[in-house]
Amino acid sequence: MSSSFQPGDLGPMDPVQYQEHLARKASELAGEPEFMPDIEPFRVPAASSPLALELLEAALERRLTGGELLILFEEASLHDVGRVAQQLRLRRGDPDKVTYIIDRNVTYTNLCYADCGFCAFNRHQGDGDDYMLSLDEILEKCRTVIEAGGNQILLQGGHHPKERLPYYEDMLRGIKQAWPQMWIHGFSPSEIQHFARLNRLAETEVIARLKAAGLDSIPGGGAEILSDRVRRIMAPGKAMAGEWIAIMEKAHHAGLPTTATMMFAHIESYAERVEHLLRVRESQDRTGGYTAFIPWTFQPHGTPMMNDPQIRAQVESHGYLGSVDYLRTLAISRIALDNFANIQASWVTQGKAVGQMTLYFGANDLGSLMMEESVVSAAGVSHPLTRADLDEMIIGAGFTPALRDNGYNLIG
Ligand code: SF4
Numbered sequence: 001m002s003s004s005f006q007p008g009d010l011g012p013m014d015p016v017q018y019q020e021h022l023a024r025k026a027s028e029l030a031g032e033p034e035f036m037p038d039i040e041p042f043r044v045p046a047a048s049s050p051l052a053l054e055l056l057e058a059a060l061e062r063r064l065t066g067g068e069l070l071i072l073f074e075e076a077s078l079h080d081v082g083r084v085a086q087q088l089r090l091r092r093g094d095p096d097k098v099t100y101i102i103d104r105n106v107t108y109t110n111l112c113y114a115d116c117g118f119c120a121f122n123r124h125q126g127d128g129d130d131y132m133l134s135l136d137e138i139l140e141k142c143r144t145v146i147e148a149g150g151n152q153i154l155l156q157g158g159h160h161p162k163e164r165l166p167y168y169e170d171m172l173r174g175i176k177q178a179w180p181q182m183w184i185h186g187f188s189p190s191e192i193q194h195f196a197r198l199n200r201l202a203e204t205e206v207i208a209r210l211k212a213a214g215l216d217s218i219p220g221g222g223a224e225i226l227s228d229r230v231r232r233i234m235a236p237g238k239a240m241a242g243e244w245i246a247i248m249e250k251a252h253h254a255g256l257p258t259t260a261t262m263m264f265a266h267i268e269s270y271a272e273r274v275e276h277l278l279r280v281r282e283s284q285d286r287t288g289g290y291t292a293f294i295p296w297t298f299q300p301h302g303t304p305m306m307n308d309p310q311i312r313a314q315v316e317s318h319g320y321l322g323s324v325d326y327l328r329t330l331a332i333s334r335i336a337l338d339n340f341a342n343i344q345a346s347w348v349t350q351g352k353a354v355g356q357m358t359l360y361f362g363a364n365d366l367g368s369l370m371m372e373e374s375v376v377s378a379a380g381v382s383h384p385l386t387r388a389d390l391d392e393m394i395i396g397a398g399f400t401p402a403l404r405d406n407g408y409n410l411i412g
Pocket of ligand 1 (some may be wrong): 115116119
């Protein structure tokens with residue numbers, strides 16, 4: 001059976017109806033075998049097949065098709081995809097510089113009823129440790145960013161069931177009033193969709209109003225894997241794949257740049273990773289509005305979906321892939337996304353040593369020196385680094401560190 005559920009079908013609802021609908025859909029979906037076909041354990045070839053080698057040579061000259069990318073996932077070795085990804089990275093940007101930004105995640109609330117299966121961060125009202133930051137608390141966090149030489153906050157939060165759009169507009173205006181130089185990178189597509197439903201507004205209007213209030217760009221969070229089969233299991237309460245892309249394109253048309261992310265190594269297949277890459281590449285062809293692509297690995301610790309035996313078995317069927325799967329996928333992302341200038345490494349999930357190795361697997365940017373990070377650390381992963389650490393990683397790998405702004409312009 002396939003679900004006819006599309007969040008777009010929901011239309012505007014009041015908050016209670018909306019939460020009830022999410023809960024009903026989540027329970028309907030639980031354990032439906034059609035949604036959990038047997039995915040082959042990820043095979044990581046020690047040596048590339050002749051066909052994979054041929055395709056890697058072709059990738060230096062032309063765009064690869066989805067089928068060809070799938071062959072790379074199945075038949076190309078870590079070393080070979082890294083070699084080609086690195087050549088492409090050196091061609092597509094400054095071959096000497098590796099960039100990063102100083103910013104701080106400001107996660108304004110952990111109150112959220114979307115209940116994504118991979119999230120160890122969200123809380124419900126009455127849990128005792130749910131919170132909503134006040135504007136003063138947010139401004140205090142902004143002050144620490146400016147003092148550390150930074151100029152950006154990543155402003156994200158759960159799908160708060162009650163706060164209406166003016167609340168977020170006031171938040172943005174308050175930040176800009178106190179710190180006009182602060183770049184506000186905020187509100188991922190699922191938050192935009194949530195605001196639209198809760199306020200009974202079109203997504204374009206939500207985007208326009210947030211932009212008018214001070215929003216500068218939108219982070220690519222909540223993409224997980226842009227395949228509806230995967231999303232119906234992991235995050236049935238959030239935007240489906242086409243909706244996620246559509247919201248990003250609405251933002252681009254409104255003049256807001258965005259990033260794109262991919263969270264992988266859970267219940268998806270290699271084919272679904274390719275679907276994700278193709279959706280993002282096609283969207284970039286249409287708008288050119290994405291500044292960077294950021295893949296990272298699922299962090300299973302403490303996440304609700306690992307309590308489901310079927311899902312747990314699927315995730316664990318792949319065995320220990322560690323950094324090999326991450327680096328291969330990073331490299332194939334660089335190869336696939338010929339229209340992205342910047343591929344960002346995720347040292348937050350991979351740590352300093354593997355974070356440094358990304359610079360030889362297609363990454364040209366180390367993302368942000370996150371002064372605070374809540375969501376990944378809720379899943380038990382924590383790799384705090386200082387600015388000196390990042391510089392050391394970059395110099396140690398043979399490159400020159402460069403501080404950038406959110407537009408990827410060098411500032412120091
Ligand atoms: S990932 Fe985001 S939307 Fe999903 S439950 Fe967690 S906080 Fe809510």
